[in-house]
Amino acid sequence: MNDALTDELQTLAATARQRLVEGSAQLRAAYQARPQTSTLLKGRARLVDQELVRLWTACAMPATAALVAVGGYGRGELFPASDVDLLVLLAAPPDEALKARLSALVGALWDCGLEVGHAVRTVDECMIAAADDITVQTNLLEARLLAGNAALFGELDARYREALDVRAFYKAKLLEQEQRYARFNDTPYALEPNCKESPGGLRDLQMLGWIARAAGLGHNWRDLARHRLITGGEAGELRAIERFLQHIRIRLHQLTGRAEDRLLFDHQERLARILGIEATPTRRASEVLMQRYYVTAKMVMQLNTVLLQNYGSVIFPDRGAAIVVNARFQVVRELLDIRDEDVFERQPAALLECFLLLQQRSELKGMTARTLRALWIHRNQVNAAFRADPAHRALFLQILQQRRGIVRVFRKMNEYGILSRYIPAWRRIVGQMQHDLFHVYTVDQHILMVLRNVRRFTMGEHAHEYPLMTRLIMAFERPWLLYVAALFHDIAKGRGGDHSTLGMADAREFCAQHGMDADDSALVVWLVEQHLTMSRVAQKEDTSDPEIIQRFADVVRDERRLVALYLLTHADIRGTSPKVWNGWKGKLLEDLFFATQRLLRGATAKEALGLDDRIEDARRQLRFHGLRPGVEDALWARLDPVYFMRHSAEEIAWHTRVLYYRTESDEPVVKARVAEDEDGVQVMVFTRDQKDLFVRLTGFFGRMGFTIVDAKVHTTRHGYALDSFMLQDPGEQAAYRDILILIEHELTARLQKPGVPERPSRGRMSRQVKHFPISPEVSIRPDEAGRHHVLSLTAADRPGLLYDVAAVLAEHGIRLHTAKIATLGERVEDTFLLTGNVLNQDAQVLRIERELLERLQV
Structure with a gap:
């Protein structure tokens, strides 16, 4: 390729770059003045078309070649920062001279400022690539000739259409969607969803277009309506939904100046303002925006499901023999089918019956397209009169009481809009975000996750995961009552006020309307009221204190309530976020459960804590490890009952094996081990007590990047500190076993x-905390027994936080006995048991609280 042509291309590229910048600015200004997605998307595609044709012509490409737009660009739509996907179509493999021209062309395209994705292929090579790769096959489906040999492009189009196997294409795209959904956890309700790729995003709509085009069903939503695959109203609804998602993506690209498709916290508030969305007295503008997004994504998934079923009925027309179920329903190819189109209108009870049949008939994989469409059209029949019908209420309870399919049908009832019509309070939580950075799901999805978790306790295949839960729920009479409690435990979120109290009223009304037994109703209502209590006591209070256990037992009152609350609490915590649950929290709940159970069965407070049993168990473990009887006596004589109450038998035995022969050690003794569930590191420190010891320890762990999730501080009778820590690596950067010796x-x-002690770095503030700041709260109050003071604090989590707290306490001569560290996503809620003379002086307590608040500011 000669230098003159290279210089000419560089000059053309520079000019093209300027025209693209100016043209894009004009399109942006026009869009902001009158936001129409088609004007911007098609306008940018045309703008790029013109510059590509100019450069193609300048390169003097051979007359046998063609320049083809593929993918979204082939569709004639370009988002502000989208890639430009091109195919250079050749009649034969390129020689060296043509390769040089192609290289110059691609370089010129990049010099224009375009993000180019390109392929150079012959027609034969295109066909081979399409046969091997569904992505290539999809891109060619929307190919559009830009410049060059029209006959060659026509040959490619004809051969592609001839080779296209519509049934195989349909199945491949379904599989591709399943894989994409799995990548995004099968939910559109993530706090920071991808508006293109997440379930319910633009990709779902594009997939519907691809299959329709492949099957010859049309190129737009109106074409689908003409083929009677959707109604005219649904076509309009789909276009409005598509425009909303396109607006979101356009604004994201413009806001960030790059191809950003994720609705990150960083952008949500500004994006809401750009879209003209205002805050309400109780909700941020970003929360209003995101709820609208989630509702839209849910509708996309609903219509996606209906249309894919409709496509299937066209692409696979052989319906197969129908098996009659009853006067209203039949089974066609393992799908539930209505026997006539107006069955839901004539018999509204069938709106619930279809879900009951999905549970009762294990062969059913779903519903046919016409059943889904009829369900969608007649969903508004679930109204006040429908809800008041005793037969319908009995049907709903039947759905709750089935042995299988509970979670599946409740998800479908939520997806198809039936649940929000049957339980009106549900409507307000659909798509509602929870900006506590603790829950990663919207309220409705969190509730369904909790329901799923309770259901899993009943299933044998999950018994290895939850052996105690499975044993308890199998012995629990009418476990479906826990499903009702799960449905209502967070249903009043976002209304203002205490959601537990407000949810009680909803639960009580539901139980009364459905004629539930008085005792069963009382249990459900009580569970909704107290669903946070067990978690709070286990994670924030000193459960080695008999009075704490007694107070909790007084709230619970009987063992049935205890079991129900334990099951619901376990399911609730696990349903907030995959990162929130860990084995340590499970152990805290389990210890509280067994201690309370023993108390309710008539044990004394001491027996309830199992102190004597714990000591004997520790002795047995020592014998098992080969230690002769009596070796523990010297150490244990120096430990008071509080130590034995706060440590498990296994921990006592571990400490004893390490320390029994060095109770007067002049050197510090430090021992570390991987926690039993491999979910952290336990560290024991034994050394002569010294000022600032706890500060030094927290500083060391903070500098290593560990989060302290539990700390037990004990001073022996002979002046030694025996401190225990449970540590976790929040970044999971290290294999725990590899760092024990370190x-x-x-x-x-x-x-x-x-x-x-050296102060650890504060670390960087997370994006989430930056956009949803957590105001620190501090409270120091005497406990009910008057022996200790309790420090409660809430703050944004960060490295070095516990060090800052310990340093303030040490400066005032306050002794720390236990620390309960509850990390809830980006938020910590910590509780400390303290003693110190200064705590009896109100003015000093205020001063300490003020100093702590200053240290906790991010």
Whole structure:
């Protein structure tokens, strides 16, 4: 390729770049003045078309070649920062001279400022690539000739259409969608969804267009209505939905200046303002925007399901023999089918009956397209009169009481809009975000996750995951009552006020309307009221204190309530976020459950805590490890009952094996091990008590990047500190077993060196906390027994936080006995048990609280 042509291309590219910048600015200004997605998307495609044709012509490409737009660009739509997908179609493989021209062309395209994705292929190569790769096959489906040999492009189009296997294409796109859904956890309700790729995003709509085009059913929503695959109203609804999602993506690209399709917290508030969405007295503008997005995404998934079923009935017309179920329904090819189109209108009870049949007939994989469409059209029949009908109420209870399919049908009832019409309070939580950075799901999806978790306890295939839960729920009479409690436990979120109290009223009304037994109703209502109590006591209070256990038992009152609350609490915590649950929290709940159970069965407070049993169990473990009887006596004589109440038998045995022969050690003893569930590291420190010891320890762990999830601080009768820590690596950067020796060696060395402890770095503030700041709260109050003070704090989580708290306490001579660290996503809710003379002076307590607040500011 000669230098003159290269220089000419560079000049043309520079000019094209300027025209693209100016043209894009004009399109943006026109869009902002009158936001119409088609004007911007098609306008940008035309703008790029013109510059590509100019450059193609300047390169003097051979007359046998063609320049083809593929993918979204082939469709004639370009988002502000989208890639430009091109195919250079050749009659034969290129020689060296043509390769040089092609390289110059691609370089010129990049010099224009375009993000180009390109392929250079012959027609034969295109056919081979399409046969091997569904993505290539899909891109060619929307191919559009830009410049060059029209006959060659026509040959490609004809051969592609001839080779296209519509049935195989349909199945491949369904599989592709399933894989994409799995990648995004099968939900459109993530806090930061991808408006293109997440379930319910633009990709779902594009997929419907691809299959319709492949099957010859049309190129737009109106064409589908003409083929009677959707109604005219649904076609209009789909176009409005598509425009909304396109607006979101356009604004994201313009806002960030790049191909950003994720609705990150960083952008949500500004995006809402750009779209003209205002805040309400109780909700941010971003929350209003996101609820609208989630409702839209849910509708996309609904219509996607209906249309894919309709496509299937066209592409696979052989319906197969119908098996009659009853006067209203039949089974066609393992799908539930209505026997006539107006069955829901004539017999509204069938709107619930169809879900009951899905549960009762294991062969059913779903509903036919016409059943789904009829269900969608007649969903508004679920109104006040429908809800008041005793037969309908009995049907709803039957759905709750089935042995299988509970979660599946409740998800479908939510997806198809039936649940929000049958339980009006549900309507307000559909798509409602929870900006506590603790729940990663919207309220309705969190509730369905909790329902799923309770159901899993009843299923044998999950018994290995939850052996205790499975045993408890199998012995629980009428476990379906827990499903009702799960449905209502968070149903009043976002109304203002205490959602537990407000939810009680909804639950009580539901139970009364459905004629539930008085005792069963009382249990459900009580569970909704108290659903946070067990978690709070286990994670924030000193459960080694008999009075704490007694107070909790007084709330629970009987063992049936205890079991029900334990099951619901376990399911609730696990249903908030995959990152929130860990084995340590499970152990805290389990210990509280068994202690309370023993108390309710008539044990004394001491027996309830299992102190004697714990000590004997520890002795047995020592014998098992080969230690002769009596070796523990010297150490245990120096430990008071509080130590034994706060540690498990296994921990006591571990400490004893390490320390029994060095109870007067002059050197610090540090031992680390991987936690039993492999979900963290346990560290034991034994050394002569010293000022600022806890500050030094928290500083060391903070500098190593660990989060302290539990700390037990104990001083022996002979003046030694015996402190225990449970640590986790929030970034999961290290294999725990690989760092045990490092912890032991480094911490021992640090403790042997006197001096002021080095403060760990505060670390960087997370994006989530930046956009949804957590105001720190601090409270120091005496406990009910008057022996200790309880420090409660709430703050944004960060490295070094516990060090800052410990440093303030040490400065005022306050002794810390236990620390309960509850990390809830980006938020920590910590509780500390303290003693110190200064805590009896109100003015000093206020000063300490003020200093803590200053340290906790992010």
